Each structure stands twice: as C-alpha cells, then as structure tokens.
Amino acid sequence: MTLSEEQFAEDLTGGPERRPPSRSRVVARRFLAAPRGRAGLTLLGLLFLLAFAGPLVSPWSYTDRDFTAFLQPPSAAHWLGTLQTGADVFAVTLRGMQKSLVVGLLAALVSTALAALVGAFAGYFLGWTDRTLTWLTDLLLVLPAFLVLAVMSPLFGSGAWVLFVVMLALFLWMVTSKIVRGMTVSLKRREFVQAARFMGVPPVTIIFRHVLPNLSSLLIVDATLNVSAAILTETSLSYFGFGIQPPDVSFGTLIAGGARTAVYAPWTFWFVAGLLVVTVLAVNLVGDALRDAFDPSATRTR
Amino acid sequence: MAGFLARRLLNSLVLVAVAASLAYLLAAAALDPRSNYADRTPRPPAAVVDAQLTALNLNDRTPLIQRYATWAAGVLHGDFGRSVTGSPVGDDLRRRAGVTFRLVLLGLVFGSLAGVAAGALAAIGQYGWFDRLSAGLSFVVLAVPVVVLANMLILAGTWANERLLGHQVFLVSGEYSDGLDAGFWGRAVDRLQHLLLPTVSLSLGLVAVFSRYQRNMMLDVLGADYVRTARAKGLSRRAALVRHALRTALIPVVTYFAFTFGVLLTGATFTEKIFGWHGLGEQLIDSIFTNDVNTVAAVSVLAAVAVLCASLAADLLHAALDPRVRAG
Numbered sequence: 001m002t003l004s005e006e007q008f009a010e011d012l013t014g015g016p017e018r019r020p021p022s023r024s025r026v027v028a029r030r031f032l033a034a035p036r037g038r039a040g041l042t043l044l045g046l047l048f049l050l051a052f053a054g055p056l057v058s059p060w061s062y063t064d065r066d067f068t069a070f071l072q073p074p075s076a077a078h079w080l081g082t083l084q085t086g087a088d089v090f091a092v093t094l095r096g097m098q099k100s101l102v103v104g105l106l107a108a109l110v111s112t113a114l115a116a117l118v119g120a121f122a123g124y125f126l127g128w129t130d131r132t133l134t135w136l137t138d139l140l141l142v143l144p145a146f147l148v149l150a151v152m153s154p155l156f157g158s159g160a161w162v163l164f165v166v167m168l169a170l171f172l173w174m175v176t177s178k179i180v181r182g183m184t185v186s187l188k189r190r191e192f193v194q195a196a197r198f199m200g201v202p203p204v205t206i207i208f209r210h211v212l213p214n215l216s217s218l219l220i221v222d223a224t225l226n227v228s229a230a231i232l233t234e235t236s237l238s239y240f241g242f243g244i245q246p247p248d249v250s251f252g253t254l255i256a257g258g259a260r261t262a263v264y265a266p267w268t269f270w271f272v273a274g275l276l277v278v279t280v281l282a283v284n285l286v287g288d289a290l291r292d293a294f295d296p297s298a299t300r301t302r
Numbered sequence: 303m304a305g306f307l308a309r310r311l312l313n314s315l316v317l318v319a320v321a322a323s324l325a326y327l328l329a330a331a332a333l334d335p336r337s338n339y340a341d342r343t344p345r346p347p348a349a350v351v352d353a354q355l356t357a358l359n360l361n362d363r364t365p366l367i368q369r370y371a372t373w374a375a376g377v378l379h380g381d382f383g384r385s386v387t388g389s390p391v392g393d394d395l396r397r398r399a400g401v402t403f404r405l406v407l408l409g410l411v412f413g414s415l416a417g418v419a420a421g422a423l424a425a426i427g428q429y430g431w432f433d434r435l436s437a438g439l440s441f442v443v444l445a446v447p448v449v450v451l452a453n454m455l456i457l458a459g460t461w462a463n464e465r466l467l468g469h470q471v472f473l474v475s476g477e478y479s480d481g482l483d484a485g486f487w488g489r490a491v492d493r494l495q496h497l498l499l500p501t502v503s504l505s506l507g508l509v510a511v512f513s514r515y516q517r518n519m520m521l522d523v524l525g526a527d528y529v530r531t532a533r534a535k536g537l538s539r540r541a542a543l544v545r546h547a548l549r550t551a552l553i554p555v556v557t558y559f560a561f562t563f564g565v566l567l568t569g570a571t572f573t574e575k576i577f578g579w580h581g582l583g584e585q586l587i588d589s590i591f592t593n594d595v596n597t598v599a600a601v602s603v604l605a606a607v608a609v610l611c612a613s614l615a616a617d618l619l620h621a622a623l624d625p626r627v628r629a630g
Contacts, residue, residue, distance in 0.1 A: 142318070142321045143324065152328070152332060276450060
C-alpha cells in the first residue's frame with residue numbers, strides 16, 4: 001500500500017481521529033463468538049452459582065449427620081442420598097466443590113504470578129540472575145512434586161490450607177517461567193523497551209510496565225489452564241490423604257470415600273466424580289477459547 | 303557437541319545431588335519413624351527403640367547433619383540404607399522397578415501409538431468428523447483425573463464381569479493371581495487379564511495428549527513445500543503422507559515419548575496404588591505412611607535420575623533425527 005492509498009483509506013474510514021476497537025474488546029468478542037467459549041463460561045458460572053448458592057437452599061449443612069439415614073439412596077429428605085456417616089451427599093459435595101474451586105483458583109493465580117516474575121527477571125537481567133533462577137527452575141522440575149507435597153502434608157492440617165495452596169503453586173510454575181524467559185529475551189531487544197532504557201527508566205519498572213503487559217495473553221491463558229491442573233493435583237493428593245485434611249472436605253477426599261462404597265451405593269461416587277469432570281472440562285474449554293481469542297493468527301470462522 | 307554434552311551431564315549430576323539431598327533432608331525432618339513404635343503392644347522400652355533407630359540411621363536424637371552425612375556416604379557407595387523393617391532398600395527397589403517397568407512400557411507404547419495414529423488421521427481430515435470427534439473426546443479425557451478414571455474402570459470391569467460376561471475377565475487387583483497352577487499359557491492369560499484395565503487407565507490420557515500434539519505437528523508439515531513436491535513428482539497421496547509428512551511430524555513426538563517414559567516411572571503412582579500393583583509408585587505412597595525416610599529418599603533419587611536421563615535422551619534423539627538441530 002503506498003502513502004496516497006493509505007491516506008485514501010483513512011479518508012474512507014472517517015479520518016484518523018476514529019479510534020480502533022480496544023484489544024480487550026476484540027478479544028472478548030472473539031471469545032464469545034466461539035461456541036466453546038460460550039459453553040465453558042456458562043458452565044463455569046453455573047458451577048460457581050451451585051457451589052456458593054447451593055448450600056443456602058439445602059436443609060443440611062456439611063457438618064450435619066443424620067443418624068436415622070446411613071448410606072441411603074437419593075430421596076426427598078436427602079436429594080443426593082447420604083454417606084456411611086449419615087452426611088448429606090448434596091451438602092458435602094457442594095462444600096468439597098467450594099474448597100476445590102477456591103484452592104484451584106488461588107493456586108493458579110499464585111503460580112502464574114511466580115512464573116511471570118521469575119521468567120521476566122531471568123530474561124531481562126540475564127547473567128548471574130538468569131543462571132541462578134534457571135537453575136532453581138530446573139531443580140524444582142527434577143524434585144518429584146507429589147513426594148514433597150505428600151511429605152509436608154502433616155503441616156496442612158486444621159485450617160492451614162493456605163499453606164497447601166502455596167505449596168501447590170510452587171510446583172506448577174516452572175514450564176511457563178521458561179516460556180516467559182524466552183519471550184522476555186526477545187522483547188528486550190524491541191524498540192520500545194530500548195527507548196525506555198535509554199530514557200533512564202529503572203529496570204524493575206520496565207519489567208512491570210512494558211514487559212509483563214506484552215505477555216499478558218500468554219499469562220491469562222496459562223492461569224486458566226493452571227486452574228484445572230491445580231484442581232486435578234489437589235484431587236489426587238487429597239485422594240490419598242495428603243491434601244485437604246478432615247474434617248474439611250474436598251473433591252479428592254469425597255472421591256476416595258465414594259470409591260470404597262461405589263459398588264453398592266453408586267450415589268456416593270458418581271455425583272462427585274461427575275461434578276469434578278464437568279468443572280475441569282469447563283475450565284479447559286474457557287482456556288482453549290481464550291487462547292484462540294488472543295491468537296491473532298487463529299482463523300476466526302470455520 | 304562433546305563439550306556441550308559434558309557440561310550438560312555435569313549440570314545434571316549436580317542437580318540430582320542437590321535434589322536428592324533436599325528430598326532426604328525434607329523427609330528426615332518431616333517424617334517421624336519413632337511414632338511407628340508408639341502403638342506396639344507391649345510397648346518396647348525407650349532404650350531399645352533408640353538402639354533400633356540408630357542402627358537404621360533414623361534416630362531423631364542424632365543431629366540431622368550427621369544422619370545426612372551417613373546417608374550420603376552410603377549412597378555414594380551405592381547403598382541406600384535400610385527401610386523401617388530393616389530390609390535393604392536397594393533390593394526392594396530393584397524388584398519394584400521391574401513391576402513398574404512392565405506396567406508402564408505397555409501402557410506407554412499402546413498410548414503413544416494410538417495417539418499418533420489418531421492425531422495423524424485427524425490432521426489429514428482437518429475439520430472433518432473424525433477431527434471433531436477426537437478433539438471432543440480428548441477434551442473429555444483430559445478432564446478426568448487418573449484417580450477417578452481408575453476407579454471408574456474398576457467399577458465398569460466388575461459390572462461387566464457380573465452382568466455381561468458371567469465370569470472373571472477383568473481382574474482388578476495385583477499383577478498376577480497368587481498360586482495359580484495353569485501352566486505357561488494359563489499364567490500368561492492371567493497376567494494379561496490383570497494388565498488390561500491398568501493399561502487402559504495409563505494410556506487413555508496419553509492417547510489424548512499425543513493425538514493433540516501429533517495433530518498440530520502434522521498440520522504444520524502438511525502445508526510444507528516438500529510434501530507438495532512429493533505429490534508433484536508423482537507419489538501417491540498415501541506414500542507422500544506416510545513417507546514424507548508423517549515421518550517429519552514424528553520427530554518432536556519421539557522426543558516427547560522419551561520424556562514421558564522417564565516421568566511415568568514414578569508417575570504411574572496412582573494407577574499402581576489403585577490397581578494394587580507393587581511398583582515404585584505404590585512404594586512411594588506406602589513409605590510416606592510408614593515414615594520410611596530412607597525409602598522416600600531413594601525413590602526421589604530414582605525419580606530425579608529418570609527425569610534427567612529422559613530429558614537427555616529426548617535431546618539426543620532430537621539431534622539424531624533432525625539434521626537441522628545438529629547443524630544449528
């Protein structure tokens with residue numbers, strides 16, 4: 001396109017003062033245009049509503065025990081039946097879902113933030129900072145995460161689930177941080193970062209104001225996919241008794257209990273397992289649709 | 303190349319040493335072998351417990367640094383110490399590594415082959431019915447954690463045994479039936495029956511991952527000039543796709559295969575534990591429950607070595623298969 005043609009095009013579209021649509025708006029439109037994005041978001045919204053508004057309409061709380069109904073099938077009094085202890089499956093399942101959702105979301109946020117910081121600092125400063133941080137990343141990749149979390153599990157008891165979230169996040173960030181590092185190295189050579197450096201902007205400010213915002217699409221997608229990874233890890237750990245500790249419940253502890261009684265009391269296993277699968281599926285759908293929405297090279301219509 | 307390899311190996315050795323030391327220190331600080339003796343009846347006198355723990359290098363009254371030095375000196379001589387029951391950890395691990403190997407190998411081979419085939423087919427018919435179906439199925443499979451999948455398979459297997467088939471076809475616990483007297487073929491069939499469900503539980507997730515991976519690689523390659531050239535010089539569609547497109551697209555998948563193998567040696571933990579296979583993963587979980595510090599440390603050394611060997615093998619394979627890497 002030559003210069004005159006460009007001016008001509010500008011005249012046609014109503015001059016240079018007309019603002020182009022903002023990036024977030026473009027992404028949102030493309031996200032909602034994909035059936036996967038719509039389905040995932042709706043599903044996730046419904047699940048959140050169920051987890052946090054469901055307990056309000058249920059007559060039982062998750063600590064209640066009905067001593068007149070042990071291991072009973074679904075009925076009018078207990079919508080999804082009861083467990084061996086007389087606990088209401090509906091109430092317990094929703095409580096477990098609350099815990100799993102909160103743990104998953106927090107762990108994903110912490111791990112993505114960690115990945116962004118470590119990767120950006122290593123890629124921007126290079127030299128010894130880079131070598132130390134890369135070495136640390138490699139070390140954590142080599143340490144068996146399951147083992148470390150399991151060994152530390154006695155510390156997670158009675159209300160210390162925040163520590164559990166932090167430990168969970170500590171083993172989720174390494175691969176993303178390697179990607180962030182690579183992208184930071186190439187961003188550092190770009191003109192706008194060079195310009196900021198020559199104007200005397202301090203390096204840490206450059207990282208927060210120029211480097212990280214340019215990686216936001218990668219980080220948002222990564223955070224979304226980390227939610228499902230965190231929920232799955234939490235479930236596996238809690239299944240073997242290494243995660244969320246009783247009396248609190250999560251998907252993992254419920255599935256472990258349900259699997260033992262599933263043969264003669266299917267309702268103790270299948271509702272929890274089904275909800276878990278639907279939750280992870282919804283998160284993955286949202287993540288996948290987000291990735292396509294952020295990717296400029298993705299084809300819009302199929 | 304040689305210098306790079308040497309530096310890489312040295313770096314790996316340091317990483318293994320640090321990871322192993324960290325794992326030992328963490329396990330020794332967090333686990334409490336003394337509590338194993340607390341609920342025995344009659345309760346052993348304190349002096350006996352102390353002597354026993356000291357003999358096993360597990361006494362928490364010895365300073366941690368001193369215990370660590372004893373352990374590290376042993377490991378350097380190839381001795382991983384003894385478990386809480388007094389048996390040497392090394393022998394136990396060797397037996398269990400074999401079990402895990404038998405379980406993982408079949409699952410990995412089956413899973414990657416099926417995944418590659420599915421991914422290649424999906425790429426050739428992009429946006430066709432098979433592509434859509436495999437994409438949807440892998441989405442669902444990736445949302446099912448192994449602990450749920452394994453339990454579902456056990457329930458489905460027992461249900462099928464009782465309702466559909468009328469006799470035991472799917473055996474859901476252990477590696478083989480103990481004391482079975484049925485000759486060579488009878489035992490082989492018995493082992494196969496035990497293998498079926500764990501293999502499915504291991505490979506389903508792999509099929510999903512490999513098929514997505516292979517599909518993307520294949521799509522990158524399908525538009526390449528050399529595939530068009532192959533068609534233009536008169537090769538049939540099938541020959542061009544298999545000999546030129548698939549072979550190139552397989553390179554990253556092969557390296558991923560090597561990496562997965564290393565991770566799975568302890569990553570089959572959940573499958574092993576739920577299906578009752580006495581492998582490394584089960585050992586890991588059991589040793590944490592029994593406060594078995596030396597075994598925990600030994601398994602983590604093994605896991606670290608396996609991951610590093612696998613990533614080294616993946617890089618070497620990549621260099622061997624792709625001339626661009628060697629030149630670059």
